Amino acid sequence: MTTMSGNDGPSVDDIGERGWFTPAPREAAPAPGTAAPHGGRPEDGAQPDAAGRTDAVAHSDTELIRATMAELEQTPDAAVAYFYALLFVQYPHLRELFPASMDTQRDRLFRALLNAVRLYDDGPRLTAFLAELGRGHRKYGTQAAHYPAIGECLMATLAQYAPQSWGPRTEAAWVRAYTAISQIMIDAAAEDSLHAPAWWQAEVVAHERRTPDIAVITVRTDQPYPFRAGQYTAVETPWWPRVWRNYSFASAPRPDGLLTFHVRAVPAGWVSTALVQRARPGDVLRLGPPTGSMTVDHDAGSGLLCLGGGTGIAPIKALVEDVARHGTHRPVEVFYGARRGEDLYDLDTLLGLARSHDWLAVRPVVAAGSATGDALTGRLPDAVRAHGPWSAWDGYLSGPPGMIKSGVRTLVGLGIPTHRIRHDSLEELVATGA
Numbered sequence: 515m516t517t518m519s520g521n522d523g524p525s526v527d528d529i530g531e532r533g534w535f536t537p538a539p540r541e542a543a544p545a546p547g548t549a550a551p552h553g554g555r556p557e558d559g560a561q562p563d564a565a566g567r568t569d570a571v572a573h574s575d576t577e578l579i580r581a582t583m584a585e586l587e588q589t590p591d592a593a594v595a596y597f598y599a600l601l602f603v604q605y606p607h608l609r610e611l612f613p614a615s616m617d618t619q620r621d622r623l624f625r626a627l628l629n630a631v632r633l634y635d636d637g638p639r640l641t642a643f644l645a646e647l648g649r650g651h652r653k654y655g656t657q658a659a660h661y662p663a664i665g666e667c668l669m670a671t672l673a674q675y676a677p678q679s680w681g682p683r684t685e686a687a688w689v690r691a692y693t694a695i696s697q698i699m700i701d702a703a704a705e706d707s708l709h710a711p712a713w714w715q716a717e718v719v720a721h722e723r724r725t726p727d728i729a730v731i732t733v734r735t736d737q738p739y740p741f742r743a744g745q746y747t748a749v750e751t752p753w754w755p756r757v758w759r760n761y762s763f764a765s766a767p768r769p770d771g772l773l774t775f776h777v778r779a780v781p782a783g784w785v786s787t788a789l790v791q792r793a794r795p796g797d798v799l800r801l802g803p804p805t806g807s808m809t810v811d812h813d814a815g816s817g818l819l820c821l822g823g824g825t826g827i828a829p830i831k832a833l834v835e836d837v838a839r840h841g842t843h844r845p846v847e848v849f850y851g852a853r854r855g856e857d858l859y860d861l862d863t864l865l866g867l868a869r870s871h872d873w874l875a876v877r878p879v880v881a882a883g884s885a886t887g888d889a890l891t892g893r894l895p896d897a898v899r900a901h902g903p904w905s906a907w908d909g910y911l912s913g914p915p916g917m918i919k920s921g922v923r924t925l926v927g928l929g930i931p932t933h934r935i936r937h938d939s940l941e942e943l944v945a946t947g948a
């Protein structure tokens with residue numbers, strides 16, 4: 515398959531002799547978008563970086579790649595459907611790496627690409643994102659040898675769906691970018707395989723229905739599972755092979771090594787419905803590696819203002835337990851929101867923690883008209899605004915994406931700078947919340 519024709523000017527023969535998507539030697543894979551130390555243009559005699567690029571090449575690569583993505587964004591669904599159709603026709607053995615239904619998978623690929631392009635000029639953040647992606651792909655069974663096939667089908671898709679911006683220079687830019695991107699992912703996966711399994715088996719040891727829709731599920735992993743309070747992981751059930759959904763850990767690491775998740779069955783949520791309605795003790799799930807950065811910095815002394823909406827209270831409870839285990843107890847205020855009083859399924863646990871720890875306050879908040887007992891009424895952000903002042907506190911938010919967005923706006927409005935506000939990626943929550 516060839517894509518070497520187009521509208522972006524004369525061909526430049528700077529892909530090198532490695533050929534398409536052949537990973538460079540380990541040390542020759544700088545982050546895409548990382549400026550070469552020497553600067554200058556190739557014809558000025560500037561030294562290229564290890565991937566054969568100079569500053570000028572790297573910068574024009576960014577522009578060319580962004581132009582392709584802008585064009586692709588006009589028909590993302592068709593482009594991603596074309597990509598997978600091509601991939602499965604050309605490389606049928608790769609089909610078994612993907613779930614039977616590809617609906618969510620399609621979004622994930624495009625979001626990952628968009629995110630990589632968005633971070634393209636930010637070497638450290640891009641490398642961190644790609645390394646996490648590479649490690650996370652181990653659980654799917656992805657091998658280094660799969661990357662060239664993906665790259666070839668990606669280029670063909672870009673040529674087909676971004677014809678205005680496609681051409682030899684753009685293609686060369688994408689080849690450089692994809693080669694560097696895949697190298698980072700491959701290296702991160704290889705490094706991770708030295709000390710962690712690709713996935714963990716997790717046997718359900720307790721399954722408690724707290725409401726008709728919500729279950730608290732406790733599992734025992736087959737190998738030690740190191741993680742930090744506030745993180746989350748991907749879960750696969752035996753009933754929907756290769757469909758993974760993210761759930762936050764509902765407890766800090768425990769001496770007995772057990773892990774707990776809070777799951778609400780949502781309409782059309784295959785995994786969540788199976789976990790709530792079908793899973794029983796003895797069933798075996800698979801877990802991916804821990805991920806997420808909504809963790810507590812124990813060196814800081816500021817108070818923690820925590821907003822947990824619905825099952826989003828799970829990682830907040832883990833954070834409270836984490837603070838309780840660290841000597842210096844800073845003030846922690848938890849606002850726990852639900853649509854109705856009966857949806858505050860974990861309130862007793864949190865109130866129990868508050869009785870044991872004088873640095874902890876827990877305030878239930880239910881939607882107006884549904885108040886029961888001592889609960890505040892209204893939306894979580896409004897309840898937070900009515901208390902305070904909060905400008906010296908750190909903000910932690912977990913719950914529906916709409917709550918996180920309005921909560922962040924509220925906290926910023928109340929004087930908490932964005933770098934002191936933590937929550938999980940909204941893209942991940944929107945795409946895989948079920």
Ligand SMILES: NC(=O)C1=CN([C@@H]2O[C@H](COP(=O)(O)OP(=O)(O)OC[C@H]3O[C@@H](n4cnc5c(N)ncnc54)[C@H](O)[C@@H]3O)[C@@H](O)[C@H]2O)C=CC1
Pocket residue numbers: 746761762778822823824825826827828829850851852853857879880881892893894895911912913914915916917918920921937938943946947948
């Ligand atoms: N790490 C995280 O951020 C986690 C997020 N979740 C997500 O939390 C959600 C939980 O769903 P449910 O239990 O059904 O919660 P829910 O829909 O019942 O909402 C819980 C609370 O959020 C408030 N809320 C909802 N939308 C809002 C908006 N646009 N602005 C302000 N407040 C809003 C509600 O008033 C209520 O107090 C799921 O989307 C799940 O994916 C769950 C666990 C962890």
